[in-house]
Amino acid sequence: xxxxxxxxxxxxxxxxxxxxxxxxxxxxxxxxxxxxxxxxxxxxxxxxxxxxxxxxxxxxxxxxxxxxxxxxxxxxxxxxxxxxxxxxxxxxxxxxxxxxxxxxxxxxxxxxxxxxxxxxxxxxxxxxxxxxxxxxxxxxxxxxxxxxxxxxxxxxxxxxxxxxxxxxxxxxxxxxxxxxxxxxxxxxxxxxxxxxxxxxxxxxxxxxxxxxxxxxxxxxxxxxxxxxxxxxxxxxxxxxxxxxxxxx
Numbered sequence: 001x002x003x004x005x006x007x008x009x010x011x012x013x014x015x016x017x018x019x020x021x022x023x024x025x026x027x028x029x030x031x032x033x034x035x036x037x038x039x040x041x042x043x044x045x046x047x048x049x050x051x052x053x054x055x056x057x058x059x060x061x062x063x064x065x066x067x068x069x070x071x072x073x074x075x076x077x078x079x080x081x082x083x084x085x086x087x088x089x090x091x092x093x094x095x096x097x098x099x100x101x102x103x104x105x106x107x108x109x110x111x112x113x114x115x116x117x118x119x120x121x122x123x124x125x126x127x128x129x130x131x132x133x134x135x136x137x138x139x140x141x142x143x144x145x146x147x148x149x150x151x152x153x154x155x156x157x158x159x160x161x162x163x164x165x166x167x168x169x170x171x172x173x174x175x176x177x178x179x180x181x182x183x184x185x186x187x188x189x190x191x192x193x194x195x196x197x198x199x200x201x202x203x204x205x206x207x208x209x210x211x212x213x214x215x216x217x218x219x220x221x222x223x224x225x226x227x228x229x230x231x232x233x234x235x236x237x238x239x240x241x242x243x244x245x246x247x248x
Contacts, residue, residue, distance in 0.1 A: 023176050027193040029107045030178035036103045110192040115157025122170035122183040125212035136235045148217035154228040163189040171207035195222040
């Protein structure tokens, strides 16, 4: 007869597997978030295995034996144990709280002089990306079969995003940045990322916003600064519309 693994071991394996499914972060901020996830997952597995081991030892060591009619020794209290099982969880929670505050504070911080400023407007059903310092704008309408807009940013430089909505609640999500930010009407949200690895990073709306919600993709293309400058020149030469012309 095959024996099943203890529940704690199975849950630990599931936690490790789920942690491994998180995409590799492509930004400096995403790596901090990923490190926090991994630390919490490892700590949770260790605590789970420890608790499962204690339960297993207790069940095996203090189970009722055959012909054993007497009650086992009854302990009425142990101050040291009570202090320990209160202080240890409180310490773990305090450490996780402090680590989370440090990571979120850094991730939410923005630079006064970013490499690129992008003003993003979400609407049903598409996105408008405006480079206010470059007089370049890119827009794309959603719908069945639409690919959405592609915007280019330089690697290794802070990119400041300002988010607005013209109609309902949307949400800008870029899985490989490990990032999602709501886009609410009447509320301006900002965030900043530094992309470390060149490549194309797909994003889309992550808040149900209507019939074509699923057709609001966009792509962030990270390239070297020289390629970024060349792309800007190509956009200007091609007659990139002004921000006022692309406003939905």
